[in-house]
Amino acid sequence: MNLVPPPAGAEEAAQIVLNTIRRPVIMLGPDGHITYANADAEDFFRSSAPMLARTTLARFVPFGSPILTLIDQVRERNAPVNEYRVDLSSPRLGIERIVDLYVAPVPELPGSVVIMFQERSMADKIDRQMTHRGAARSVTGLAAMLAHEIKNPLSGIRGAAQLLETVVSDDDRALTRLITDETDRIVSLVDRMEVFSDERPIDRYPVNIHVVLDHVKAIARNGFASKVKVIEDYDPSLPPVYANRDQLVQVFLNLIKNAAEATGNVPSAEITLSTAFRPGIRVSAPGSQDRVSLPLEFCVHDNGPGVPDDLLPILFDPFITTKPNGSGLGLALVAKIVGEHGGIVECDSTTRGTTFRILMPAWKEAPASDGTER
Numbered sequence: 551m552n553l554v555p556p557p558a559g560a561e562e563a564a565q566i567v568l569n570t571i572r573r574p575v576i577m578l579g580p581d582g583h584i585t586y587a588n589a590d591a592e593d594f595f596r597s598s599a600p601m602l603a604r605t606t607l608a609r610f611v612p613f614g615s616p617i618l619t620l621i622d623q624v625r626e627r628n629a630p631v632n633e634y635r636v637d638l639s640s641p642r643l644g645i646e647r648i649v650d651l652y653v654a655p656v657p658e659l660p661g662s663v664v665i666m667f668q669e670r671s672m673a674d675k676i677d678r679q680m681t682h683r684g685a686a687r688s689v690t691g692l693a694a695m696l697a698h699e700i701k702n703p704l705s706g707i708r709g710a711a712q713l714l715e716t717v718v719s720d721d722d723r724a725l726t727r728l729i730t731d732e733t734d735r736i737v738s739l740v741d742r743m744e745v746f747s748d749e750r751p752i753d754r755y756p757v758n759i760h761v762v763l764d765h766v767k768a769i770a771r772n773g774f775a776s777k778v779k780v781i782e783d784y785d786p787s788l789p790p791v792y793a794n795r796d797q798l799v800q801v802f803l804n805l806i807k808n809a810a811e812a813t814g815n816v817p818s819a820e821i822t823l824s825t826a827f828r829p830g831i832r833v834s835a836p837g838s839q840d841r842v843s844l845p846l847e848f849c850v851h852d853n854g855p856g857v858p859d860d861l862l863p864i865l866f867d868p869f870i871t872t873k874p875n876g877s878g879l880g881l882a883l884v885a886k887i888v889g890e891h892g893g894i895v896e897c898d899s900t901t902r903g904t905t906f907r908i909l910m911p912a913w914k915e916a917p918a919s920d921g922t923e924r
Contacts, residue, residue: 573666578621580661582606594667595643607665612640617665620653624663630654630829638667700736708733752890756790756913757798759848763823766802775810775821783824791846792913797887804880805850805906812854812904822851828909844893844909851906857899865897 568575568586574594577586584602592598595610611617616636624631631653638647649667656662711729718726767780791798806821813819826847857865866885884906888895893910 571666573668575664575666576602576607577656577662577664578607579659582608582621585662591667610640610642611638617651617653620651621663621665624653624655625661628655632828704733704737752794752797754792754794754891757793757795759788759791759798759825759846760784760786762795762798763802763825763848766799766806767823769803770806770810774807778810778813778819778821781820781822783822785825785827788825788827788846790913791910793891793910797891801884801887801908802848802850804884808880809850809852809854809904809906813852814854816854818853820853822849824849824851844911846910846912848908848910849905851903853903856901856904857897862897862899866895 568588569590571588572590574591575586575588576584576591576595579585583604583606587595587599587602592602595602607621608618615638616633617638620631620633620636631651633651633653636649636651638649640647647669649669652666652668654664656664708730711726711733715723715726715730763782763784767782770776770778771780806823809821810819813821824847826849827845828847829845866881885895888908888910891910893908895906895908898905898907
């Protein structure tokens, strides 16, 4: 096959770009030999590029490694695939080499594939997501207990305080009002926690995410985010998400409210709402061997000071908050709703800003009885 030669300097520029990417990237030829490796790949495989070019990937990975099967699938389907938590531990690569993989075909070179390795990043986030769901289940039991054991006595305390208010002196009336106000505050907190005890099946249907985001943005602009610039970066061709509209509104209201509060002291406060299609992203479904496709990505990014490093691993746990008067239930509720939809929510944060990223399943039309799509 005759390839059109690249423009002068294009090959050098491409190599510079690939060496700048702080991820190991390699290209395999049709025979499995490594035909290209960037600088990080040399470090990852503990070999120089000329040495890598004389061998195959199979020499570096464990016998029967899933990565070899994944490469064959990409060649057969001619489509990119992401895979998470692939164990590449071997004497040549070292122990505990668990990576995320992005494998894509090279259309200009039939049979060739490009592989990008990322050690544990998404896998760790998925593990944390499972932990968040467990924490949410704990809150579910706690909420049911609180509703029964606390709300009933509180109503009695509040009623008694109201009766006392009619007979005490003016000086003591402030104390009875304090009792009433504090019982109301506790009841409000219990009411918020009762959301976690709702185990009814979710009514899901095709939802246009951009309609949801526009609705939430209108609420934000007329309230808590009136002084924040909201930027849209949408993929207009995005298919519908398979979800419950009202619950999605609740999710994004929480995330955008958090973003607006995070940028409260930033001179040029900005929140960016983005949507994108990420084909090939799959995760294991809880309780089964099936892998579920999550191609829809929705992000809420702010240019605030970021989340403290010590809070990132537990950010979606109940009662975790940096706000003086916060309850720490908003992000826990976000994790619960997204998890019940079969999705994943994750947080990336630096001193330059924070991004909440949600991966969700797309809606698929059910096949008609005659075998055609409806």
